Amino acid sequence: MNTVELAPHRFAGLVAPAVDRAFVAGMLAGRDGGGAELSQRYGGPAATGFLVEFRTRLAAPGGTVDGPGFAAVTRYRDPATCQRALDKQVAHGMIHRRPDGGLSATDRGAAFLAEIYQVHAEVTEELWAGHDDRVLRLVASLGRLLAYALVLAEEEGDAAGSAFTAMAPPYEPDGTPPGVLLLNRLGTLRYHRADAHAAAWAAAGHTAASASDLPDGPERLAIELETDRRAAGPYAALGAEERLTMLADLAALPG
Structure with missing residues (x-):
């Protein structure tokens, strides 16, 4: 692989599946390593779903996600269904819906998020054990990417x-372990590509629904490029x- 093949636009396509793989591995480890049990203690997915999804903003003191940002993150889901799910989480006392349509965590929601961060610290330490140097390099690179x-x-x-500016920068309190930094920076970077993808299909005259239904072929390939x-x-x-x-480090991570 030479430097011509690693031009930014080519690299964006190469690195996306590697980012996805590492992020999904970390989130699945969190679910199986205590996250699902933790969620049940607070009322189950009906009470905690959006808190987990928006954790890197809502865990921050005073952290909010505004209405347009929420719509962008959930753009492939039915808006009415999302609002009903949100209503349930408000009713469970986990999320506060602000007068301007924004969301923030309640005190109970914030307590849940603090525990989720701890679960993710434990599972990522185990998942990526023995790869400390790789994790630290990736954390540094991702920090530069997100800032830029x-x-x-x-x-x-x-x-x-x-979606990206709704979720960035991720909340990183002092002492956040490298594995959590990596997991949450990967997740935040994925929203940058999600916005790029939405802009690409919109420019091609598609909606979220029609873009999702596109079969493999020249039109889908053009949107991906x-x-x-x-x-x-x-x-x-x-x-x-x-x-x-970065690509080699992501490829070498277990998961």
């Missing part, structure tokens, strides 16, 4: 209705060698 992506979003005026182009910006923050190292 936020700068680009501000410069381009892409904040409104963006346009997604790579739109998702490429933050990767300019890394040199070609750093991009290759």
Whole structure:
């Protein structure tokens, strides 16, 4: 693989499945390693679902997700169904719906999120044991990518209705273990690509539903290539060698 193949737009396409794999492995480990049991103590998924999904913003003191950000993150789901699910979590006393349509965690919700962070600390330490150097390199690279992506979003005026800016930067209190930093930075970066994908299918005249139903073929491929182009910006923050190292580190992580 040479540096031409690691141009940012090409790298965006190569790294996306590696990011997905590592993130999903961490989240599944969290669910199986105590997260599901923890959720049940607080009322089950009907009480905790959106807290887990929006944890990296709602765990922050005073952290909120606004209405457009919520809609962007849930863009592939039925809005009425999402609102009914949200109503249940409000009724369980886990989420507070603000007058402006934004969401924040209640005290009970915040207590749950603190425990979720602890579960994720334990399971990622076990999942990625023996890969300390890789984890630390990835945490550093992802930190640079997310910071640059936020700068680009501000410069381009892409904040409104963006899943990425609704979720970034992830909440990282002092002492957050490297495994949790990695898990949550991977998750936040995925929202940047999700926005790029939505912009690509919208530019091609699609809705969330019609884009999801597209069969494999030239049109889907064109949207994926346009997604790579739109998702490429933050990767300019890394040199070609750093991009290759990031890809290798992600590929080497267990999960």
